[in-house]
Amino acid sequence: xxxxxxxxxSLGGWLDGELGSSDAEAIRVHLESCAACxxxxxxxxxxxxxxxxxxxxxxxxxxFEPFWSGVRERITTKRSWYEGIxxxxxxxxxxxxLAWTVPAVIVVLLAVFSLDSFWKxxxxxxxFAAVESIDAHGRNVALLREDETKTTVIWLYQNQEGENxxxxxxxxxxxxx
Amino acid sequence: MxxxxxxxxxxxxxSWLICLAAAYSVDAAExxxxxxxxxxxxxxxxxxxxxxxxxxxxxxxxxxxMKYRSYRLLKEETxxxxxxxxAVFEIxxxxxxxxxxxxxxxxxxxxxxxxxxxDKPVVDTTVRLNNGGNFLxxxxxxxxxxxxxxxxxxxx
Numbered sequence: 258x259x260x261x262x263x264x265x266x267s268l269g270g271w272l273d274g275e276l277g278s279s280d281a282e283a284i285r286v287h288l289e290s291c292a293a294c295x296x297x298x299x300x301x302x303x304x305x306x307x308x309x310x311x312x313x314x315x316x317x318x319x320x321f322e323p324f325w326s327g328v329r330e331r332i333t334t335k336r337s338w339y340e341g342i343x344x345x346x347x348x349x350x351x352x353x354x355l356a357w358t359v360p361a362v363i364v365v366l367l368a369v370f371s372l373d374s375f376w377k378x379x380x381x382x383x384x385f386a387a388v389e390s391i392d393a394h395g396r397n398v399a400l401l402r403e404d405e406t407k408t409t410v411i412w413l414y415q416n417q418e419g420e421n422x423x424x425x426x427x428x429x430x431x432x433x434x
Numbered sequence: 435m436x437x438x439x440x441x442x443x444x445x446x447x448x449s450w451l452i453c454l455a456a457a458y459s460v461d462a463a464e465x466x467x468x469x470x471x472x473x474x475x476x477x478x479x480x481x482x483x484x485x486x487x488x489x490x491x492x493x494x495x496x497x498x499x500m501k502y503r504s505y506r507l508l509k510e511e512t513x514x515x516x517x518x519x520x521a522v523f524e525i526x527x528x529x530x531x532x533x534x535x536x537x538x539x540x541x542x543x544x545x546x547x548x549x550x551x552x553d554k555p556v557v558d559t560t561v562r563l564n565n566g567g568n569f570l571x572x573x574x575x576x577x578x579x580x581x582x583x584x585x586x587x588x589x590x
Contacts, residue, residue, distance in 0.1 A: 356445040363449045367456050386563035389544070393557045403499045410499060413549075413557055413573030 261287075264294050268301055385409055467589040469514045470535040470543060474523045475586075476509040479572065480579025493568075493584060500572065500582065508581075514590065527576045528552055531583060541565050543587050549574070565589050 264287050270276050271284045288295050336344070386409040388400055397414040477490065479502035486494060487507045497505050508526055515521040515535060523531040529551050536544035542562050549556040549571065556574065563569055568586035575581075 360445050360449040360452065363452060367452065371456075384564060384567045384569075386561045386567065386569035387542075389560040389562055391557065391559040394555050396556070398557070401499065403496075406495045406499070408496045408499060409561075409563075409569040411557070411559060411569070411571045411573075412500075413571075415573065415575060 261291060261294055264288075264291070265297050268294070268298055272298070272301055272305065467517070467538050469516050469590045470538075471512060471514050471588045471590055472521050472523075472533050472535070472545075473510070473512045473568075473584075473586045473588075474525075474531060474533075475507060475584035476525055477582040477584065478504075478506045478508050478576060478579050479582050480504050480506075480577070482578060496568075496570065496584075497582065500570075502579070504579075505582075525549070525574075525581065525583065527574065527581065529556070529574060529581075531585075533585065533587075535587065536560070538565070538589050543589060545585070545587055547571070547585060549583075561585075563587065 264284055267276065267280065267284060271281055274281075276284070288298055384407040385402060388409065388411065391398060391400070391411065393413055399410075399412040399414070401410040401412065402408070403410065475490075475493075477487075477497070479497070479500055481503045483504045486497075486505050489507045489510075490497065490505050494505075511523050513521040513523070515533065517535050517537070519534065521533045523533070525531050529549060532548040532550070534546040536546055538544075542564055544560060544562045546558075546560050548558050551574070557571070559571075561569055563586075566586070566588045568584050570582055570584055572582035573580055
């Protein structure tokens with residue numbers, strides 16, 4: 258492993274002591290004879306020193322205590338069933354989950370409403386008919402709207418001098434609704 | 435915009451498109467209806483027996499409101515008729531029923547119905563009923579009972 262490009266790519270691992278002994282020895286030998294790679298090594302070492310000093314100086318300023326106390330509180334506090342459900346449902350209502358929940362709900366609602374079109378078993382769900390006009394030509398007429406089956410009935414009563422006599426048909430046309 | 439935001443935006447747009455398509459299809463179904471299938475069931479209601487025709491089992495509850503003891507299906511006829519056109523149905527006892535579909539609006543059909551006995555009009559009525567629904571027209575005497583006409587209409 259003597260190619261400068263490969264050496265430079267491996268410098269980080271070499272500085273962190275992550276390479277095998279043979280690779281580490283090859284890099285050390287190369288660095289002794291290659292000014293460019295040695296310069297790269299010094300740059301990396303400077304960067305490492307800078308990062309370490311920065312982290313060391315900032316760590317005391319980070320307030321970890323509230324974070325840990327929050328974690329402890331969540332572990333020890335017993336959640337109510339309501340909070341449990343909210344926790345379980347939270348991913349559904351956040352980010353991509355919400356993005357798919359909204360159209361899914363809309364599609365389900367549309368499907369439920371369109372079921373109305375296929376509700377053809379027996380009488381339709383709301384079978385009431387609206388009678389806009391009616392002319393029984395002098396006969397008595399009854400209009401009945403029955404709630405249970407949502408049925409509208411128009412019942413014609415025969416007048417004594419009307420159809421009944423002229424047709425000569427025996428009749429019993431007065432039902433008790 | 436973040437990835438979830440983009441997905442949410444697309445999903446909402448997709449939902450709106452579905453809603454628009456659904457609304458359009460309902461509207462188009464009403465506007466594109468060419469004919470109406472009119473079905474007339476002629477039933478003899480009487481108190482001469484306690485039998486209910488098995489063919490009337492689906493409308494047994496509807497018929498019970500008239501308190502007769504017996505119901506028998508005499509005839510069933512279906513005709514396709516264009517809007518504003520006329521369908522004439524022969525009814526037992528020398529009667530005829532003329533049905534004229536008027537319009538289809540808000541999932542309801544308006545039907546003009548005329549029952550005649552020979553040349554004499556018995557009843558003229560205009561009824562608005564749900565698509566695929568029915569109503570009953572009864573009373574004319576027949577064979578010791580009364581005729582009940584189940585009139586249903588479905589936009590095609």
